[in-house]
Amino acid sequence: MQKIKMTTPLVEMDGDEMTRIIWKMIKDELLLPFVDLNTEYYDLGLPEREKTKDKVTFDSAYATQKYGVAVKCATITPNKQRVEEYNLSEMWKSPNGTIRAILDGTVFRAPIIIDSIKPVVRNWKKPITIARHAYGDIYKSTEYRVPSAGVATLSFEGKDGTKFSQTIYDFECAGVLQGQYNKDSSIISFAHSCFKYAIDTKQDLWFSTKDTISKQYDQTFKLIFEDIYNNEYKAKFEELGITYFYTLIDDAVARVIRSEGGYIWACKNYDGDVMSDMVSTAFGSLAMMTSVLVSPDGKYEYEAAHGTVTRHYYRYLKGENTSTNPMATIYAWSGALRKRGELDGLCDLVAFADKLEEACIDTLNDGIMTKDLTGLVDDGVKVTAVNTLEFIKAIRERLEKKLA
Numbered sequence: 170m171q172k173i174k175m176t177t178p179l180v181e182m183d184g185d186e187m188t189r190i191i192w193k194m195i196k197d198e199l200l201l202p203f204v205d206l207n208t209e210y211y212d213l214g215l216p217e218r219e220k221t222k223d224k225v226t227f228d229s230a231y232a233t234q235k236y237g238v239a240v241k242c243a244t245i246t247p248n249k250q251r252v253e254e255y256n257l258s259e260m261w262k263s264p265n266g267t268i269r270a271i272l273d274g275t276v277f278r279a280p281i282i283i284d285s286i287k288p289v290v291r292n293w294k295k296p297i298t299i300a301r302h303a304y305g306d307i308y309k310s311t312e313y314r315v316p317s318a319g320v321a322t323l324s325f326e327g328k329d330g331t332k333f334s335q336t337i338y339d340f341e342c343a344g345v346l347q348g349q350y351n352k353d354s355s356i357i358s359f360a361h362s363c364f365k366y367a368i369d370t371k372q373d374l375w376f377s378t379k380d381t382i383s384k385q386y387d388q389t390f391k392l393i394f395e396d397i398y399n400n401e402y403k404a405k406f407e408e409l410g411i412t413y414f415y416t417l418i419d420d421a422v423a424r425v426i427r428s429e430g431g432y433i434w435a436c437k438n439y440d441g442d443v444m445s446d447m448v449s450t451a452f453g454s455l456a457m458m459t460s461v462l463v464s465p466d467g468k469y470e471y472e473a474a475h476g477t478v479t480r481h482y483y484r485y486l487k488g489e490n491t492s493t494n495p496m497a498t499i500y501a502w503s504g505a506l507r508k509r510g511e512l513d514g515l516c517d518l519v520a521f522a523d524k525l526e527e528a529c530i531d532t533l534n535d536g537i538m539t540k541d542l543t544g545l546v547d548d549g550v551k552v553t554a555v556n557t558l559e560f561i562k563a564i565r566e567r568l569e570k571k572l573a
């Protein structure tokens with residue numbers, strides 16, 4: 170068989186621990202035999218980040234800006250224990266944080282769903298994609314413990330001389346105080362990423378805040394979205410038959426639970442943090458959550474939502490068999506290859522990505538799955554629990570038939 174050709178390089182970001190092992194298995198079994206892989210390789214594994222003083226992470230993000238599409242393996246975010254374990258000269262920052270800051274992107278998380286695993290919410294039939302505005306609000310807030318009675322004020326001094334000051338509360342006793350902020354530029358980027366991704370995936374976009382209570386702060390989010398939608402995206406949405414829908418967060422929560430799924434739900438930072446855990450848990454397994462970072466100018470970085478699966482890695486190092494689920498990492502590759510194919514007009518590459526995902530779903534529908542999923546399937550479905558390599562080989566068998 171002739172291997173499928175690529176024209177523009179795909180930015181490949183390798184990672185750590187169990188996912189690094191799986192990364193190689195996926196390439197060897199599911200990609201290299203079929204695709205003439207053209208990647209620009211960056212090793213974001215912790216030893217290489219240490220060796221390059223984290224330059225490799227920055228370089229990989231700049232390469233993503235240049236070429237437009239990246240695929241990333243999970244990486245360790247160092248903490249104190251990792252600094253000792255890897256003998257690091259510094260506690261390097263989270264690669265995801267660095268890449269997100271450079272691309273100014275928004276993260277979209279969506280579950281991979283299969284027939285035999287029903288979501289806890291029974292009427293959910295299609296994936297719900299959560300878009301979280303990962304900037305500002307309480308994550309960048311300034312807080313005080315108020316020790317005793319006294320006046321708290323909120324004040325601003327503009328470079329242009331604008332000034333305002335207002336009493337927040339005249340405390341008669343001890344309490345708590347918090348100041349938070351966001352920036353128009355960040356909200357605008359968030360809005361563009363959301364509208365672009367909705368068009369890209371041809372899904373409705375929902376956005377929710379608490380603008381009835383927060384008449385300046387949340388209202389600003391609402392108005393910026395509305396303005397950008399009306400001026401730049403409305404025509405395209407109408408052409409595709411998709412809708413943009415704004416509603417209060419309380420109303421959104423109620424509608425989400427009653428819905429069938431199949432849309433993107435854009436959330437402010439805190440709402441997105443909380444809701445994405447709720448939605449992913451209700452859909453099943455973290456190992457089945459995909460994640461894509463989309464920048465406001467349309468650059469894409471695909472990955473799995475889960476981490477490096479450390480506990481499995483230590484077992485693997487002892488020579489034990491592990492049944493780590495590679496689905497989300499495979500989908501990171503298929504997502505990135507499909508996007509590369511779309512941008513470069515390579516129908517074969519797009520078709521390959523589709524067939525790879527179909528082969529994955531067929532394997533799961535045949536009951537062949539890793540151990541994290543076997544306990545989740547409906548009663549009466551016959552399952553065969555396999556280890557990671559066996560699972561990948563079962564996918565390969567089905568993929569070969571589809572490509573023949």
Ligand code: NAP
Pocket residue numbers: 242243244245246247265455456472473474475476477478479480481492493494495541
């Ligand atoms: P994790 O790697 O997501 O794993 C947590 C647990 O979830 C695992 O121990 C495993 O449970 C289960 N799990 C996750 N993915 C699975 C898969 N593919 N197949 C089967 N089970 C899976 O999270 P963590 O242990 O908190 O973090 C480990 C490292 O990953 C940390 O160093 C963290 O910094 C990093 N991390 C990276 C990213 C990223 O790069 N995007 C994201 C999150 C965390 P059982 O052990 O019960 O089987």
Ligand code: MG
Pocket residue numbers: 442443446
């Ligand atoms: Mg969270």
